[in-house]
Amino acid sequence: MLWQCCQLVIRVSDMSILARPLCSISESFLLIQIETFVDLIVQRTPLREVLNHLSMIKIKLTLNEHLTLFQPEYFDYSEHINAFWYGCDQLGLLDGGYYDGQCLSDAEIECLINHIWQYSQQKEFKRKVSDRCYQARQNRQSLENYIRQLQQQHSRLLVIRVDFGYAKEKQNFVKITDVYRHLDTMNRERDRQPLFEHLVASGWCIEQGNEKGYHIHAFYCFKGSKHQQDWYLAQEIGRLWKAIAVDFGGGYHSCNTPESKEIYERANRLGIGMIHRGNGVGCENMVHALGYLAKPEKDDQYLRMKPKGRRTFGKTQ
DNA sequence: GGGCACAGAAACCAGTTTCC
DNA sequence: GGAAACTGGTTTCTGTGCCC
Numbered sequence: 001m002l003w004q005c006c007q008l009v010i011r012v013s014d015m016s017i018l019a020r021p022l023c024s025i026s027e028s029f030l031l032i033q034i035e036t037f038v039d040l041i042v043q044r045t046p047l048r049e050v051l052n053h054l055s056m057i058k059i060k061l062t063l064n065e066h067l068t069l070f071q072p073e074y075f076d077y078s079e080h081i082n083a084f085w086y087g088c089d090q091l092g093l094l095d096g097g098y099y100d101g102q103c104l105s106d107a108e109i110e111c112l113i114n115h116i117w118q119y120s121q122q123k124e125f126k127r128k129v130s131d132r133c134y135q136a137r138q139n140r141q142s143l144e145n146y147i148r149q150l151q152q153q154h155s156r157l158l159v160i161r162v163d164f165g166y167a168k169e170k171q172n173f174v175k176i177t178d179v180y181r182h183l184d185t186m187n188r189e190r191d192r193q194p195l196f197e198h199l200v201a202s203g204w205c206i207e208q209g210n211e212k213g214y215h216i217h218a219f220y221c222f223k224g225s226k227h228q229q230d231w232y233l234a235q236e237i238g239r240l241w242k243a244i245a246v247d248f249g250g251g252y253h254s255c256n257t258p259e260s261k262e263i264y265e266r267a268n269r270l271g272i273g274m275i276h277r278g279n280g281v282g283c284e285n286m287v288h289a290l291g292y293l294a295k296p297e298k299d300d301q302y303l304r305m306k307p308k309g310r311r312t313f314g315k316t317q
Numbered sequence: 318g319g320g321c322a323c324a325g326a327a328a329c330c331a332g333t334t335t336c337c
Numbered sequence: 338g339g340a341a342a343c344t345g346g347t348t349t350c351t352g353t354g355c356c357c
Contacts, residue, residue: 076328124330126339126340126341127330127331127340127341129341131328131329131330131342133341133342134341134342134343135327135328135329137342138327139327142326142327187351187352191352191353309328309348309349309350310350311326311327311328311349311350311351312327312328313326313327314326314327314350314351314352315326315352316352316353
């Protein structure tokens with residue numbers, strides 16, 4: 001009975017998903033759905049609520065698409081996604097037996113939930129969450145040290161902060177492998193283009209958000225003695241990204257526009273643009289602004305899936 | 318510009334300590 | 338006692354510099 005109710009909800013509220021052609025749902029979105037679903041189970045949400053939750057409904061509707069993300073030989077997954085794979089595996093869904101688009105029965109769903117719950121009670125699962133937070137703090141610390149070292153080495157730095165992303169209408173087609181490919185090209189160009197001739201430091205991190213999908217936060221520090229126009233440099237870097245990610249409607253957000261800087265200025269938080277070593281507040285703000293790349297508090301922005309061995313955070317040495 | 322070696326950084330994992 | 342935080346060793350990746 002409960003399940004029939006569920007199916008009714010599906011018909012009413014998710015026609016848009018049914019109407020989508022196969023594989024047109026954003027990879028990032030699918031992963032976040034899985035995580036939300038697993039999180040409900042981990043939080044010991046009552047079964048009825050889990051079954052009626054939108055993430056469960058969507059997973060049921062597009063399970064085949066979720067299952068296509070299972071490629072453990074090529075990707076590493078977060079603990080939540082691994083818990084989901086474990087549950088699917090126990091149900092025999094990962095051996096190619098479920099690709100006929102059939103609905104799971106009530107009993108199978110309950111079984112899946114139980115297996116995910118069991119997995120989430122293992123030490124390794126809990127451990128991974130705390131290790132990830134700790135790793136983020138380590139990265140943050142190393143980034144802070146790096147920035148402070150830079151400030152000691154250069155009396156003036158021109159600091160650029162840009163976010164790279166993709167057009168909303170193209171996000172459904174962006175795979176994590178595309179993001180890494182674009183980032184690799186961007187980093188290669190950084191070493192080639194005359195634009196970066198006086199670059200003294202840079203850093204990046206790849207993130208995944210519910211709204212923005214995959215995106216990259218990046219910073220670039222140029223010699224303050226060679227460049228003054230941070231707004232212009234940010235725009236040129238943004239244009240380069242747009243050219244690299246043109247297939248997916250590459251877009252960027254510059255924090256160095258006069259409007260953005262004015263907002264920071266008013267809040268006394270301006271840490272980008274020209275930063276003089278003698279300006280203590282500016283230097284601290286710079287640490288804060290660039291430290292955002294490895295902010296441990298951004299727990300919902302981490303990557304749920306990444307190509308094996310690849311990093312999510314990096315900086316020039 | 319491409320290939321290669323090397324050093325350092327990021328990630329992973331297991332063990333230990335600290336805190337509640 | 339269990340969870341969270343921390344440490345240290347190891348592996349793997351990446352940036353850099355050098356050579357051709």
